[in-house]
Amino acid sequence: MLLSEFVKEKRNAAKLTQPELAEKAGVGLRFVRDLEQGKDTMRLDKVNKVLQLFGYQVGAIPMNRNLLPDEKG
């Protein structure tokens, strides 16, 4: 599970558009777009602001385990 997919799924589950998510998270629309598009050079604090909206946080995860916080569907 990529971070980009994770955010996209969470956003859709919350029935938010990208502009709505951007505003609620306090980041720019461009950032949300880039993040969901899989750009991996984003800034940690901005990613955190988005994740925190869904009750998540950036952290270190063992590589053999699943990146996804198992609630895929």
Next chain:
Amino acid sequence: MLLSEFVKEKRNAAKLTQPELAEKAGVGLRFVRDLEQGKDTMRLDKVNKVLQLFGYQVGAIPMNRNLLPDEKG
């Protein structure tokens, strides 16, 4: 468990100096310093390069759970 502490602990456990970690991870020394100093505006890909050296990856973690991948000591 903050990401900064996590990296510092892992590095010490691996008996690496900051310059050594920087070189092995393929990032600048300044980056390792800033990361361990708790700067939270770092770039995701750079943080990933460091974490991958220890078999970890950046991912989304539920905020109520512990950020630390429980092996603190």
Next chain:
DNA sequence: ATGTATTATACCTTTACGGGTATAAATATA
């Protein structure tokens, strides 16, 4: 105490992230 190794802080430059916006493409909905 002195000396060595490691880490923290400060300064400078280059680079590109992030914001804003416009436009194109895609996805509904009727």
Next chain:
DNA sequence: TATATTTATACCCGTAAAGGTATAATACAT
């Protein structure tokens, strides 16, 4: 089909991240 909504791509620009290096501070020896 056409229309409306959402998302993707492209552009410009200010600002700060990242790197390099020098110096100060700290830790750890002896």
